[in-house]
Amino acid sequence: MxxxxxxxxxxxxxxxxxxxxxxxxxxxxxxxxxxxxxxxxxxxxxxxxxxxxxxxxxxxxxxxxxxxxxxxxxxxxxxxxxxxxxxxxxxxxxxxxxxxxxxxxxxxxxxxxxxxxxxxxxxxxxxxxxxxxxxxxxxxxxxxxxxxxxxxxxxxxxxxxxxxxxHLSKRERENLYIHQAMEYIRNNYANGITVADIAGYVALNRSYLFTLFRRVLGVSPQECLTQFRLTRAKEQLTLTDASVANIAMSCGYQDPQVFSKAFKQQFGITPVKYRKWDRERALRSLEHMAEAPGEAVSEEDALG
Missing domain, CATH: 2.60.120.280 (Regulatory protein AraC)
Structure with a gap:
């Protein structure tokens, strides 16, 4: 050089x-x-x-x-x-x-x-x-x-x-839009973002974004955002002692009642009942292991 x-x-x-x-x-x-x-x-x-x-x-x-x-x-x-x-x-x-x-x-x-x-x-x-x-x-x-x-x-x-x-193929371009949208959801789901915010981030109109999500992921952008938030909420209910209201806020829900309604609609159980059920299940699993330490617990039993 x-x-x-x-x-x-x-x-x-x-x-x-x-x-x-x-x-x-x-x-x-x-x-x-x-x-x-x-x-x-x-x-x-x-x-x-x-x-x-x-x-x-x-x-x-x-x-x-x-x-x-x-x-x-x-x-x-x-x-x-x-x-x-x-x-x-x-x-x-x-x-x-x-x-x-x-x-x-x-x-x-x-x-x-x-x-x-x-x-x-x-x-x-x-x-x-x-x-x-x-x-x-x-x-x-x-x-x-x-x-x-x-x-x-x-x-x-x-x-x-x-x-x-x-030149990017149509499929490559669509996958890039989906990747960018999902990255935006992962980084901002706790901030009360909307589908309009997602569409604005990837520079697409809402109608095309909806079509793209339905074709590639099989769900609408709103359904995808809701599923992501509620899955994170489910994890927090399992792993923390935070109140339902605080978990709702941390997952982008300003109203705990709206959060509880969405959670029940998604999982068939309220957040409070889910946390109680999950911890009782964990306790039963520990008791079973203590009673039979030489026996392996199957995945089906562990998951209830």
Whole structure:
């Protein structure tokens, strides 16, 4: 490499375990400069600022040019090389965390789609250059780097386009909408969200969202939201001593009576009676185990 600028981080994971920056940089490569075959422990995105090269993964070769990018997944052997006549200049960010797959999926990237094209006005390079200035391990730097990582993904989300050969199929697009909607429900079910909020988040009208949920999941968005909330409530009734009113609030119900009515309609029993029944069942199971310690309790008996 003729010119390279690199930042390696060590402690980001301590504050941001779901999604955090590991390292970043950019470089202008010499002709035929290559990396690999190699395996990475984390996710890595490259974006080509100029020139061209080739990305090889799992017996596939991807010729790439200015404006293209490629994803390297953890624990997969990859190889990439700059062209001889027009070697590329690229930037990269390495990242990791429990929500990486979800974040990438929201961009349309994953194991089945490892390359992309992104129209950019220089913002991605500016963001990486900003990351490079925070080379100290302190609280300000940690939060600023986290912010810049999110801005980087936001810029990708704005600029990524799929050419004819990269066009998302109707099924892929529908699955992406469902994934985004379910992620929104998981993260916000406790906040009193509505179907309109879900539709707004995935940028679909309510009618199409309803059709999509019915076709893919077999339930309406409202039914899906209700089932998710009540399943979480059921878990809390089993695992905590919180009052029914508090559980209702934590699952997005402002009125405990509305919650109890919905719970009974879904499970055929009120929350109070369910908690009593569940704990009596657990007690019977423990008594049975104490009386016959050498006998295994079947799943059917344990579940009542």
């Amino acid at each position: 003729e010119e390279s600028y690199v930042l390696h981080l060590q402690k980001q994971y301590q504050k941001f375990s779901d999604f955090y920056l590991c390292y970043c940089g950019h470089a202008r490569c010499e002709p035929l400069h290559s990396y690999g075959p190699a395996v990475r422990p984390n996710y890595l995105l490259h974006y080509i600022l100029d020139g061209s090269g080739i990305y090889h993964v799992e017996d596939q070769d991807f010729p790439l040019h200015k404006g293209d990018g490629f994803l390297i997944e953890p624990n997969k052997q990859t190889f990439y090389q700059a062209s001889e006549e027009d070697p590329w200049t690229y930037l990269w960010i390495g990242f990791d965390g429990a929500k990486c797959e979800s974040c990438l999926h929201s961009l349309g990237l994953g194991s089945d789609r490892l390359t992309f094209h992104c129209e950019d006005d220089g913002s991605l390079l500016k963001l990486v250059d900003s990351m490079l200035t925070y080379n100290k391990s302190d609280t300000e730097a940690d939060f600023m780097l986290q912010s810049l990582l999110c801005q980087f993904f936001a810029r990708l989300a704005k600029g990524i386009s799929w050419g004819p050969e990269r």
